[in-house]
Amino acid sequence: MKASYSVSRRQFIASAAAATAALAVPQPSRAAEESSLRRLKILGFSKPFQNLNADDTADLVAEVGWDGIECPVRAKGQIEPERVEDDLPKMAEALKRRKLELAILSTDIRNPSQPLTQKVLRTASKLGVKRYRLSFWKYNANRPIPEQLNEIRAELRDLAALNQELGLCAGFQNHSGSDYVGAPVWDIYDLIKDLDPRQMGICFDIGHATLEGGMSWPIEARLMERHYTAVFVKDFLWQKGPRGWRAEWCPLGAGMVNRSFFQTLKRSTFNGPISQHHEYPLQAGKEMIAAFKKDLHVLKEWLG
Secondary structure (H helix, E strand, C coil): CCCCCCCCHHHHHHHHHHHHHHHHCCCCCHHHHHHHHCCCCEEEECHHHCCCCHHHHHHHHHHHCCCEEEEEECCCCCECHHHHHHHHHHHHHHHHHCCCEEEEEECCCCCCCCCCHHHHHHHHHHHCCCEEECCCCECCCCCCHHHHHHHHHHHHHHHHHHHHHHCCEEEEECCCCCCECCCCHHHHHHHHCCCCCCCEEEEEEHHHHHHHHCCCHHHHHHHHHHHEEEEEECEEEEEEECCEEEEEEECCCCCCCCCHHHHHHHHCCCCCCEEECCCCCCCCCHHHHHHHHHHHHHHHHHHC
């Protein structure tokens, strides 16, 4: 038997109006809902304590409360590139035993033809490390800038092809300074905009972006958001001395970096790690750990 329904004209109009209103209200997407619920991993850049061995590094990271580290694998770094096949697995294992992650390698890598590039990247790939930070480039004041950018673009294209093979993603960090490629963040956009973000992105440094961009950092952050492979965090203040104004690094929250960046980051689709950098003077031992914890507390507050 077919059921029979009787709907009045008034009921029909009311139902239709309600349905139309529901369609008119933007509904949060599943991606947006998941984004608001996820917790971004926070790392410590181990440069300030790179003299520690693997087990002591892991103990310090666990004590501070980080989720893992960004590890310098470069000349005079925590792990020398020549020893990467022996020492990087030890670091990864020490962290893993404490449920921590070796998440990013900071490297001297600029192109695939460098002697140790293959050794470092293939070791990282075997260990399941997915991200690494590139070296840096500086402009030659005696050569045209577009010509230099074209040369760097070719190097990055070759590296992206190697990254695709190995399942890695490289990050170009923006540095502040009068001769750094990438100090104006638009440099990096121009260099990587046509490359797959899964193989070549940016380690977006909000400290350097604020230092160079002043009040325009939100434009640069929005421009590069699709290309984030990691976000680097540090803070600075402008200080006036005998030779004029200069930037001095300081604890997070004591300087010019705006906490609103982190609320925007939290609402974005970014799901990579955030790495705490500490460029300001640090005492050794307990005082250093206390400074790390304080910055981590501020960062977690800013992330809400």
